[in-house]
Amino acid sequence: MTGATGRVALVTGASSGIGAATARLLAARGMRVVVNYLHSGQAAEEVVADIEAAGGQAMAVQADVRETAAVETMVERVGSAWGGIDVLVHNALTPYAIKPFQExxxxxxxxxxxDEMRAAFVVTKAVLPAMTEQGWGRLIYLGTGLSRRPRAGMSALGTAKAALTQFARYLAQELGPQGITVNVVEPGPVADTKISQVLDDEQRQQQVAATPLGRLARPDDVAQAVAFYADEDNAFMTGTTAAVNGGMSMY
Structure with missing residues (x-):
């Protein structure tokens, strides 16, 4: 990652899964990484330890990203240590119901x-002042392929993430003149995550069969797309969505 050394990245929900993989990758590419978590403090500290063992810099910071005061405190703590946040990876997943609409x-x-929009709103508001002041920033939001391709029982998550994706497009249009890019990464089914646990073996096999690349995504696959958007050199892509689904859905 050209020129990334010293950039500060905040990854929300980074104690496990996609968030943890992203934190490790951004640190490996020279960024100082804030590993945000809500409940899983020990897991977050393990991610930090992994990053430091590999020669990177990281800190774990607890905050409920839906709470303005908690997020502002987190950003102030990071500011005291490292300065403003240059890259936001908003990955934290708030709870949701899995059931038919009629129930x-x-x-x-x-x-x-x-919850979805409040968290995105609160975290974005908190990191924007430093980005606008320096005329450079990267906002990257984690969506889901379910916002385009419905699956039984997933209307709450899919609808909320569709709203998030449209929110990101509006931000991209507004913030472009200030040197800030805004993009969305939309994974399909990802193995080794909390969402993946709702699938039984038969459903998982059906999804693999429907994927031209012949497997489900791994957290590292999604992290690679996030890191691409975060890259210093990736200066002319904004308002876009990257589908990380192995070809299961093409758009």
Missing amino acids: MTWEELGGKLD
Whole structure:
């Protein structure tokens, strides 16, 4: 990653899965990485230890990304240590219901929409002042292929992530003149993540069979796409969505 040394990246929900893989990769490419977590403090510290053992720099910081005060405190702590955040990878996944629409309450659907957008809003608001001041920044949001390709029981997550993707496009249009790029990474099914645990073996085999590359994504596959968007040299892509799904869905 050309010129990445010293850039500060905040990865939300980085104690496991895609977030942890992304934190490790960005650190390996020279960024100082903030490993945000909500409950899994020990796992987050293990990610930091892995990064430091490999010669990188990282710190674990607890914050509920839906809470303005908690996020502002986190950003202030990072600012005191390292300065402003240059790269935001918003990966944290808030809880959601898995059930048919006819069994779903408004609290389950509307609550997920509110959590999803509140978290994106709060974290983005907190990191933008430093980015706009320096005229450079990278905002990268983790979406899901479910926002385009429905699957039974997943309307709450898919609808909320579709809103997130459209939010990112509006940010891209508004923030471009300030030197800030905004992009979305939309994984298909990813093995070794919390979401993957809702699939049984038969469903997993069906998804593999529907994937031209012959396997499900791994967290590292998704991290590579995130790192591509975070790269110093990737200066002219904004408002785009990268589908990391092995060809399962093409758009």
